[in-house]
Amino acid sequence: MSTVRGPEVASRVGVALGVAIAICFVTGLLSHWIQHPPDWFWWPAHPVWLYRVTQGLHVTTGVAAIPLLLVKLWAVYLRLFERPLIGSPGRALERGSIAVLVGATIFQLSTGLLNIAQFYPWKFFFTTTHYAMAWVVVGALAVHIAVKLPLIRDALSRPLDEDRPAPDVPRGVSRRGVLLAAGLASAVAALTVAGQTVPFLRRLAVLAPRSGRGPQGVPVNRTADAAGVRRAAADPGYLLIVQSGAATRAFSRDELLALPQASAELPIACVEGWSASATWTGVRLRDLLATVGASADADVRFSSLERTGIYGSSVLPAVHARDGSTLVALGLNGSPLDIDHGYPCRLIAPNRPGVLQTKWLERIEVLDT
Amino acid sequence: MIVRLVRLALIVVGCGFLWYGATLLWDSGADALRSIAVWFAAGILLHDGVFAPVCIALGLGGRRWLPYRWWAPVACGAVCTVALAAVAAPVLGRGGAVANPTVLDRNYPLGFALAVALVWILVALAVVGSRAHPTGRAGRR
Numbered sequence: 440m441s442t443v444r445g446p447e448v449a450s451r452v453g454v455a456l457g458v459a460i461a462i463c464f465v466t467g468l469l470s471h472w473i474q475h476p477p478d479w480f481w482w483p484a485h486p487v488w489l490y491r492v493t494q495g496l497h498v499t500t501g502v503a504a505i506p507l508l509l510v511k512l513w514a515v516y517l518r519l520f521e522r523p524l525i526g527s528p529g530r531a532l533e534r535g536s537i538a539v540l541v542g543a544t545i546f547q548l549s550t551g552l553l554n555i556a557q558f559y560p561w562k563f564f565f566t567t568t569h570y571a572m573a574w575v576v577v578g579a580l581a582v583h584i585a586v587k588l589p590l591i592r593d594a595l596s597r598p599l600d601e602d603r604p605a606p607d608v609p610r611g612v613s614r615r616g617v618l619l620a621a622g623l624a625s626a627v628a629a630l631t632v633a634g635q636t637v638p639f640l641r642r643l644a645v646l647a648p649r650s651g652r653g654p655q656g657v658p659v660n661r662t663a664d665a666a667g668v669r670r671a672a673a674d675p676g677y678l679l680i681v682q683s684g685a686a687t688r689a690f691s692r693d694e695l696l697a698l699p700q701a702s703a704e705l706p707i708a709c710v711e712g713w714s715a716s717a718t719w720t721g722v723r724l725r726d727l728l729a730t731v732g733a734s735a736d737a738d739v740r741f742s743s744l745e746r747t748g749i750y751g752s753s754v755l756p757a758v759h760a761r762d763g764s765t766l767v768a769l770g771l772n773g774s775p776l777d778i779d780h781g782y783p784c785r786l787i788a789p790n791r792p793g794v795l796q797t798k799w800l801e802r803i804e805v806l807d808t
Numbered sequence: 809m810i811v812r813l814v815r816l817a818l819i820v821v822g823c824g825f826l827w828y829g830a831t832l833l834w835d836s837g838a839d840a841l842r843s844i845a846v847w848f849a850a851g852i853l854l855h856d857g858v859f860a861p862v863c864i865a866l867g868l869g870g871r872r873w874l875p876y877r878w879w880a881p882v883a884c885g886a887v888c889t890v891a892l893a894a895v896a897a898p899v900l901g902r903g904g905a906v907a908n909p910t911v912l913d914r915n916y917p918l919g920f921a922l923a924v925a926l927v928w929i930l931v932a933l934a935v936v937g938s939r940a941h942p943t944g945r946a947g948r949r
Contacts, residue, residue: 611879645919
């Protein structure tokens, strides 16, 4: 059996894996809070690319963690068979906590990877489960680090390849070689998907679920057909309702086009990690709210023509509502909005997850401040 | 003393997080919970019962049949190939599986084949290079 397995490799790969898990946890928590904001939470409108970076980092780091996890488990695998298998209550607890850590981490990385490919061969709701299991991973990891801390400190303080083998024992793979393999495999895995977020790596992203192509040069997460809105969105009698208290106005698409137009260069950044920057044109939200006498210093609810699913409406915080780059978009990259991008009109606001950029708008409602 | 405090804090915080995560999972409902349990257990069993033993068998085979100078580059190539296969698994052969032409819109079999080929070309170059410049441990001795 291999002599390079053991705490020297496990601790070093473990540190890298721990950092990756921490990055995934923090960026994931941010994304969760943006979508389900607690009272104390505040998320800025600028820089406009921040969510694009944090969520791209979340997905890319998760993918990069896959080979790290496999090498980490390889380094400690033989300990699985150490006797006694269960032993004292303390040992049973330690083994149980490792089973939870391993099971939860494999669960997060595998279901997360399937989710970005829109593959759901299970009966649970992905987002809430991914969120709940994240707490399990980080909790079990904290316990694991606490239990192993003396061992980790000891292993990290020893040189990586101290015990040179006897000259007549050929040893092909050193511990350094294992770490190099883990690092390279991690980089390779990351490179095959990172181009979804980082435009100049797009051609290398051979396994990314999104090539970055789509109508008007922008990918689509939910098509008009999937949302069941094709008929309502193409209806010539379409009207957008804008409401603030008792004041209500209705706008046809032509009436919206007759209002002063603005344009903004904003990314659409999906929770699934892909993002694309685009030039959007339309009416500034704050200008539109002014037509019903509302100031933009309030939260605003956007409702879609979409009746199915849970993403038919969103609430835009005041900090985004008053921002000059927040548009009710009518055009994208120089042409009228494609129906899959939200025709007749959609919300586009800076630094927000794509799932909250409500498409096929039916109603805009200023909420009480 | 400080280390003991850090360990204690990690255990307290860790158990709190675990408890919170478990309560959230518990609220998923019976059907979802069963599916979560299956995926959780399957991950451990597939790794410990299938993937790891296969890796050990391949490793032992490699050590037996390959010159030891090849071991490091081949092992590195193998880890990279496994990583590529894992990332490819959810997209390979699923073109058109989602009713949305902007998802799964690459030629994944070709991309995967090219990536694996590139890895093994580099492995071959590393093997040839190590032969041309014998700077391994045996060489230094």
